[in-house]
Amino acid sequence: MRIAVLDNDRSQADLICQVLTAAGHSCQSWDSGKELLAHLRKDSTDMLILDWQVGDMDGADVVRKAREKMPGNMPVMFLTSSSGEDDIVAGIGAGATDYMIKPLRRGELVARVQAMLRRAYPSQNGAExxxxxxxxxxxxxxxxxxxxxxxxxxxxxxxxxxxxxxxxxxxxxxxxxxxxxxxxxxxxxxxxxxxxxxxxxxxxxxxxxxxxxxxxxxxxxxxxxxxxx
CATH class of the missing domain: 1.10.10.10 (Winged helix-like DNA-binding domain superfamily/Winged helix DNA-binding domain)
Structure with missing residues (x-):
């Protein structure tokens, strides 16, 4: 599956892509919300993972604009450093499917991503x-x-x-x-x-x-x- 990652922390984005590539996915990262949205206008992706605090855009705006360009079943997971209810509610309200609280656990990241992709694309999850x-x-x-x-x-x-x-x-x-x-x-x-x-x-x-x-x-x-x- 093709997964797009948005995080202005380059080391964090590289880690996410490394973990998901090892799990068999194709992963590409951006550190700018505007660059990611420009990419989505030209090409599609199967899933979006984004940091809620991106330098050039608000995370909610990125999710809303991505939803305008992508199929409604595309899973979106946002990453947050806060476990506060307000941030979580705001993320889900903006159209995110799920969330993870930093620091990330690699095994949990893979498990959550796999589960979300299975739910979103059941016809593509036969016996690999x-x-x-x-x-x-x-x-x-x-x-x-x-x-x-x-x-x-x-x-x-x-x-x-x-x-x-x-x-x-x-x-x-x-x-x-x-x-x-x-x-x-x-x-x-x-x-x-x-x-x-x-x-x-x-x-x-x-x-x-x-x-x-x-x-x-x-x-x-x-x-x-x-x-x-």
Whole structure:
């Protein structure tokens, strides 16, 4: 899905796009409300994420003007630093679908975005199939195959494996893995994550002869490596 992000904090916008791109979406960011609206006049998007406090325009005005140009079912999520009821009511009243309070949690961001897109575009949310060498991920209903044979994995093992394959060659920190897979579980013992990683490595036979290797990154996290040409 195509997602447009409006945030005049460049590092925040880059983080949002990084997280959503890793989750399989196409993401583009702007730091000006006027530039975003100019883009929407020429091209469409499937979802809009915007900071409520943008330098050149009021967030409510951006949402209202975007709604004039985009289909009514397009989900809009606004980001706010305040948990005050007035800001939230104003955002929803202007046409936003949902909101998140900063600082953002990566796992929660992905979960909320996926849920909003499923509700907005039900016909486009069939069983997505992703293939990486001999491995096939069917995201709904969460089935994993290797060389055509089903691998018995739990829900968390499935999404942990998919997270690694969507980020081949990229070191993933423990904090990032925790937020992406465990989402709302605030206290996850280190050994729990290590156990799940070990099970994924064994069940998927992530070893050189199968073309992949799942390795620890000292004092940081884990990285899935693709071997050979």
């Amino acid at each position: 199939m992703l293939q990486f060498g001999p491995y096939v991920f069917e995201t709904r209903p969460g089935r994993l195959l290797m060389d055509g044979a089903v691998i018995d994995v739990t829900h968390k093992e499935f999404y942990l494996a998919l997270l690694f394959f969507r980020n081949i060659g990229r070191p993933l920190s423990r904090a990032y893995i925790h937020e992406a897979v465990w989402i709302r579980e605030t206290q996850v013992p280190s050994r729990t994550m290590d156990t799940h990683v070990s099970r994924v490595r064994n069940k998927l036979q992530l070893k050189p002869e199968n073309g992949f290797r799942l390795v620890p990154v000292y004092s940081y996290g884990y990285r899935l490596e693709k071997l050979g040409a």
